[in-house]
Amino acid sequence: MTSLLEVDDLRVTFPTRTGVIEAVRGVSFALGAPPQAVVSAKKLAFDGIDLLTAPATERRALRGKRIAMILQDAKYSLDPVMTIGRQIVETLRTHEKNVNKAEATERAIAMLEAVQIRDPKRVFDLHPHEVSGGMGQRAMIAMMLIAGPELMIADEPTSALDVTVQLEVLSILDKLVSERGMGLIFISHDLRLVSSFCDRVIVMYAGKVMEQLKASELVSAQHPYTQGLLDCMPKIGADRHPLPVLSRKPEWAA
Amino acid sequence: MSELGQTRRDWLLSERPASRTQARLGRVYVAWRRFTANRLAFLGLLIIIALLVVAALAPMLAPFSPVVGDLKTSRLLPPGAEHWLGTDDLGRDILSRLIYGSRWTLYVVVLVAIIAAPIGLLVGTVAGYAGGWTDAVLMRLTDIFLAFPKLILALAFVAALGPGIENAVLAIAITSWPPYARIARAETLTIRNSDYIKAVQLMGASPIRIVLRHIMQLCISSLIIRVTLDMAGIILTAAGLGFLGLGAQPPLPEWGAMIASGRRFILDQWWVAGAPGGAILIVSLGFNLLGDGLRDALDPRSGEK
Amino acid sequence: MTAMLSIEGLKVIYHGFSALKGVSFDVEPGESFGLVGESGSGKTTILRAIAGLAPIASGTIAVNGKRLGARRDKAFYRRVQMVFQDPYGSLHPRQTVDRLLQEPLAIHGLGQGEQRIQQALDEVGLGSGFRFRYSHQLSGGQRQRVAIARALILEPTILLLDEPTSALDASVQAEVLNLLEEIRGRRKLTYLMVSHDLAIITHMCERLMVMQSGEAVENLDVSQLAAHQVTRSYTRNLLKASAGFDRRTRLRP
Numbered sequence: 001m002t003s004l005l006e007v008d009d010l011r012v013t014f015p016t017r018t019g020v021i022e023a024v025r026g027v028s029f030a031l032g033a034p035p036q037a038v039v040s041a042k043k044l045a046f047d048g049i050d051l052l053t054a055p056a057t058e059r060r061a062l063r064g065k066r067i068a069m070i071l072q073d074a075k076y077s078l079d080p081v082m083t084i085g086r087q088i089v090e091t092l093r094t095h096e097k098n099v100n101k102a103e104a105t106e107r108a109i110a111m112l113e114a115v116q117i118r119d120p121k122r123v124f125d126l127h128p129h130e131v132s133g134g135m136g137q138r139a140m141i142a143m144m145l146i147a148g149p150e151l152m153i154a155d156e157p158t159s160a161l162d163v164t165v166q167l168e169v170l171s172i173l174d175k176l177v178s179e180r181g182m183g184l185i186f187i188s189h190d191l192r193l194v195s196s197f198c199d200r201v202i203v204m205y206a207g208k209v210m211e212q213l214k215a216s217e218l219v220s221a222q223h224p225y226t227q228g229l230l231d232c233m234p235k236i237g238a239d240r241h242p243l244p245v246l247s248r249k250p251e252w253a254a
Numbered sequence: 255m256s257e258l259g260q261t262r263r264d265w266l267l268s269e270r271p272a273s274r275t276q277a278r279l280g281r282v283y284v285a286w287r288r289f290t291a292n293r294l295a296f297l298g299l300l301i302i303i304a305l306l307v308v309a310a311l312a313p314m315l316a317p318f319s320p321v322v323g324d325l326k327t328s329r330l331l332p333p334g335a336e337h338w339l340g341t342d343d344l345g346r347d348i349l350s351r352l353i354y355g356s357r358w359t360l361y362v363v364v365l366v367a368i369i370a371a372p373i374g375l376l377v378g379t380v381a382g383y384a385g386g387w388t389d390a391v392l393m394r395l396t397d398i399f400l401a402f403p404k405l406i407l408a409l410a411f412v413a414a415l416g417p418g419i420e421n422a423v424l425a426i427a428i429t430s431w432p433p434y435a436r437i438a439r440a441e442t443l444t445i446r447n448s449d450y451i452k453a454v455q456l457m458g459a460s461p462i463r464i465v466l467r468h469i470m471q472l473c474i475s476s477l478i479i480r481v482t483l484d485m486a487g488i489i490l491t492a493a494g495l496g497f498l499g500l501g502a503q504p505p506l507p508e509w510g511a512m513i514a515s516g517r518r519f520i521l522d523q524w525w526v527a528g529a530p531g532g533a534i535l536i537v538s539l540g541f542n543l544l545g546d547g548l549r550d551a552l553d554p555r556s557g558e559k
Numbered sequence: 560m561t562a563m564l565s566i567e568g569l570k571v572i573y574h575g576f577s578a579l580k581g582v583s584f585d586v587e588p589g590e591s592f593g594l595v596g597e598s599g600s601g602k603t604t605i606l607r608a609i610a611g612l613a614p615i616a617s618g619t620i621a622v623n624g625k626r627l628g629a630r631r632d633k634a635f636y637r638r639v640q641m642v643f644q645d646p647y648g649s650l651h652p653r654q655t656v657d658r659l660l661q662e663p664l665a666i667h668g669l670g671q672g673e674q675r676i677q678q679a680l681d682e683v684g685l686g687s688g689f690r691f692r693y694s695h696q697l698s699g700g701q702r703q704r705v706a707i708a709r710a711l712i713l714e715p716t717i718l719l720l721d722e723p724t725s726a727l728d729a730s731v732q733a734e735v736l737n738l739l740e741e742i743r744g745r746r747k748l749t750y751l752m753v754s755h756d757l758a759i760i761t762h763m764c765e766r767l768m769v770m771q772s773g774e775a776v777e778n779l780d781v782s783q784l785a786a787h788q789v790t791r792s793y794t795r796n797l798l799k800a801s802a803g804f805d806r807r808t809r810l811r812p
Binding site: 269270271272273274276277281448449450452453454455456457458459463467468471472 | 610611612631632633635636637640641643644645648649650651652653654655657662663666667688689691692693696706709713
Binding site for chain 1: 598728733734741755756757759762785796797801802803804805
């Protein structure tokens with residue numbers, strides 16, 4: 001099977017006033033079509049595939065159409081002066097030029113319905129500030145899905161949401177992955193969520209991959225960093241005072 | 255860089271300063287580095303420093319007297335070896351007048367800044383922090399001042415107070431604080447609801463203390479930037495008043511007044527008005543470049559990265 | 560025994576919006592009491608109302624049996640202090656740690672500044688190396704430690720904690736929670752802690768109140784919660800949600 005996405009020795013550096021920051025230092029992984037892979041990290045900036053050599057126009061055509069990204073907070077990533085509907089229609093018509101307005105509107109409303117917005121016609125005409133955080137995040141997902149991407153990158157898509165809403169959004173994503181066969185990269189710092197939601201997990205620290213494993217095996221992780229992260233979270237019913245703390249070993253970052 | 259310079263740089267950029275002074279100097283140093291990275295801003299600073307030096311050393315630099323000229327032999331001479339920038343209709347050396355005039359330019363600019371900026375800062379922060387009636391009253395007052403064209407209002411004040419450079423300064427100061435008040439108020443409104451101000455309220459700090467010690471500190475940098483950018487406008491307003499005969503009175507070598515008197519010969523003896531015009535242009539440009547540089551160096555929003 | 564903090568029928572109305580609709584509870588001296596709920600449930604509003612930062616429409620708040628008036632006096636702020644949620648927003652961007660800690664001492668006219676600041680920094684596990692740093696030179700966890708030091712420097716008896724770790728990474732969260740527990744034990748403080756995370760509340764508190772849209776849903780002992788002995792469906796949902804995602808329980812279409 002060929003992979004949908006291949007990342008080989010990715011390095012991302014940012015030059016800053018105080019020196020060069022190496023955000024990603026040689027990360028490699030592959031993502032097949034059906035199963036989900038996960039990049040769990042505290043900080044991650046990346047732009048992968050063979051995109052490195054692709055010209056800007058080609059990359060732009062790829063973005064939104066084949067690769068879509070959900071950002072952390074819909075409040076800041078939706079355009080505040082455009083209705084939600086118009087933003088979705090715009091995305092669609094950018095990538096599928098032959099779609100006329102009526103059809104685009106119809107598909108946008110259908111997509112809003114697909115992300116379980118109860119009254120899609122009303123939401124279509126609302127501005128981002130008129131909807132709740134969960135609703136905004138769903139609208140964002142709808143916008144990202146409208147062009148039918150094969151790969152979705154979700155950067156902490158639920159961390160700005162309440163726990164119950166969080167689960168609803170996750171179940172929408174889960175459904176889309178299993179029904180459409182879309183690949184999903186789910187970036188999160190919440191190990192509890194990752195272990196219950198994803199198939200495979202890459203644990204990152206200081207720009208490097210600590211380990212790669214199946215999500216179901218996360219509890220029995222080998223790397224002390226992963227163990228430490230799992231261990232230091234308070235759990236309901238566990239009486240551990242004080243909580244074990246993670247001592248960061250310098251060799252992890254080496 | 256020498257070894258000593260290197261250690262001094264490390265000391266300034268230290269992430270763990272050991273004293274209040276080191277922390278403060280480190281901050282200044284970072285701002286300075288950001289400022290000097292901008293070449294044009296540095297040029298602006300050089301122009302302003304040159305202005306300061308010229309003003310301070312005017313008697314030494316000026317080749318002739320700024321007020322006494324030789325009416326018999328040296329009226330309206332073009333620029334040449336003896337009079338680099340020529341002479342005016344009273345036979346006075348224009349270069350010398352420009353050099354002495356820099357003192358008056360600085361005098362106007364500094365006095366206006368000293369009077370207008372604090373008034374604006376105080377009005378704006380108090381209005382922004384207090385809100386309600388205080389805000390409404392102070393801001394409507396500001397609106398009234400803003401509604402008049404600056405030069406016209408200054409004209410009215412000078413007409414009431416009598417012509418003269420001190421009154422011109424006062425008039426310009428009175429007309430230039432409202433924009434500062436607006437900036438300070440806008441800034442205060444965003445700061446006032448932040449958690450760090452809430453935290454100080456929770457310490458039991460009085461409103462006066464919060465405004466003076468916590469809010470003003472954050473408004474000052476954007477105000478400095480704005481005042482610097484306004485310097486050019488202040489110089490021009492002062493020159494405008496001088497030009498209309500309501501600012502500096504003869505024989506004071508104020509640049510605006512010099513243009514006014516050179517106006518009559520502008521077609522035949524262009525240097526009489528052109529030289530002070532060029533001086534105003536260069537100094538205004540200097541302040542503008544400096545202000546732009548300061549914006550990059552001091553902007554609180556870019557400053558925390 | 561009089562309650563350390565007693566809240567009776569507290570209502571808060573912001574511009575016509577009822578953020579709190581009559582909430583009552585008591586916190587005993589030395590107790591750690593948790594407030595749990597989702598955003599908009601009014602849990603943070605309670606802390607703000609106690610601190611005098613929210614407009615109280617009706618109801619009473621009493622500290623150690625003494626009813627609070629409309630205005631908080633200086634003595635109040637020496638008894639009650641607060642730690643804010645966002646360590647990036649709660650420290651003045653242009654002040655050093657030293658200046659931040661000096662401020663409360665100056666306001667209350669307390670002497671021995673040097674000694675108190677040193678002691679406060681030591682107590683939160685920041686050495687003197689941090690004293691002259693600006694907040695942008697600190698990590699999130701270090702900032703929150705500074706915020707805690709600032710709250711402690713006035714030697715309060717009640718600490719209001721508004722999601723003190725929600726902006727921090729899991730490993731740093733554990734460190735800060737441990738620090739808060741340690742301080743409570745040492746200083747015999749009373750905590751009123753707000754969180755959306757049931758696990759944190761069960762870890763830190765003895766009793767808790769679940770809130771939803773400005774009202775109390777139920778009061779529980781932590782042991783009851785740990786044993787899943789909850790009576791209301793809302794609480795049960797929260798408990799279920801905090802266990803993580805479950806692919807089998809697909810939510811209704």
